[in-house]
Amino acid sequence: MLLAIDIDNKFTKFGIFNFDQMLDSFSIVTDKNRSIEETKLTIKLILLDKKINLSDIDDIIISSVVPELSIRYEEISQKITNKKPILISSGVKTGLNIKCESPKEVGSDRIIRAVAASKTYDGDIIVISASSITTVDYINSKKEFLGGLILPGIDLFEDSLHRQSAKLPQVEIKKSDKFLGNNTISSIQSGIYYGYQNAVLGIVNNIVDQYELKKSNTVILTTGVHSDLLINSKFDIKKDTTLGLNGLKYIYELNKNNLK
Numbered sequence: 480m481l482l483a484i485d486i487d488n489k490f491t492k493f494g495i496f497n498f499d500q501m502l503d504s505f506s507i508v509t510d511k512n513r514s515i516e517e518t519k520l521t522i523k524l525i526l527l528d529k530k531i532n533l534s535d536i537d538d539i540i541i542s543s544v545v546p547e548l549s550i551r552y553e554e555i556s557q558k559i560t561n562k563k564p565i566l567i568s569s570g571v572k573t574g575l576n577i578k579c580e581s582p583k584e585v586g587s588d589r590i591i592r593a594v595a596a597s598k599t600y601d602g603d604i605i606v607i608s609a610s611s612i613t614t615v616d617y618i619n620s621k622k623e624f625l626g627g628l629i630l631p632g633i634d635l636f637e638d639s640l641h642r643q644s645a646k647l648p649q650v651e652i653k654k655s656d657k658f659l660g661n662n663t664i665s666s667i668q669s670g671i672y673y674g675y676q677n678a679v680l681g682i683v684n685n686i687v688d689q690y691e692l693k694k695s696n697t698v699i700l701t702t703g704v705h706s707d708l709l710i711n712s713k714f715d716i717k718k719d720t721t722l723g724l725n726g727l728k729y730i731y732e733l734n735k736n737n738l739k
């Protein structure tokens with residue numbers, strides 16, 4: 480079996496694949512303070528709960544945007560499979576042409592999502608990751624990753640208001656029914672919800688306009704905890720929470736023969 484690990488800033492996602500099928504997935508909070516043994520035990524216990532033994536794992540592939548954790552997870556992988564894992568880095572084949580000034584600088588989480596998206600869909604693709612840090616990337620019909628935008632997620636909007644003011648409380652992030660708030664809490668909730676949604680959908684709109692994308696030939700995908708806040712009648716946005724893990728699976732297929 481293959482264990483795919485997607486280490487992002489807030490959550491680390493795991494997917495267990497048996498050939499092409501994802502058998503199960505789970506996530507843990509990304510925590511730089513956890514030791515190697517603790518992390519390995521956590522993975523072992525969660526897998527056992529899913530009736531999977533660590534010894535069933537033959538190969539591991541990792542994407543990490545947290546450099547301190549890459550080394551630790553490489554070590555954990557070596558302990559589990561007795562071989563080096565595939566770590567998404569510049570020498571790894573992705574099947575995607577990354578048209579950026581310095582391709583190795585692009586977050587591997589953005590790459591794996593783009594790989595899954597372009598493997599699943601033809602035409603022009605916009606991939607949104609609606610996490611604490613939000614990214615919007617554009618992949619054209621020639622499978623070229625043309626770059627994207629990085630902006631604060633809705634929880635950073637919310638947190639910055641609270642931190643930078645004396646009187647603004649922390650609020651629950653949720654869809655607002657009313658546009659104009661009539662008290663402090665509902666005003667903040669409306670501000671961050673409509674502000675975030677308009678920012679992201681505005682960016683999508685700008686990409687569509689600038690690259691003259693046709694609706695019939697364009698797929699817009701979203702992943703990440705805040706995806707539901709973006710579902711709106713203006714665009715047909717498809718939610719796909721498995722993009723990152725599936726991207727890792729595709730990249731594994733392209734690179735598995737190079738495993739030592």
Ligand SMILES: Nc1ncnc2c1ncn2[C@@H]1O[C@H](COP(=O)(O)OP(=O)(O)O)[C@@H](O)[C@H]1O
Nearest residue numbers: 487488489490506507508609610611703704720
């Ligand atoms: N409290 C939690 N503990 C563990 N996993 C969570 C929790 N909340 C959400 N997740 C998982 O994390 C995924 C979302 O992560 P994402 O928004 O991509 O985060 P990141 O900021 O790390 O990119 C969710 O789809 C869910 O599976």
Ligand SMILES: CC(C)(COP(=O)(O)O)[C@@H](O)C(=O)NCCC(=O)O
Nearest residue numbers: 487488489544584585586588610612
């Ligand atoms: C933009 C990101 C912080 C998003 O991280 P995430 O929210 O998925 O944890 C990550 O992709 C990253 O560290 N990128 C490096 C810079 C770049 O992509 O150009």
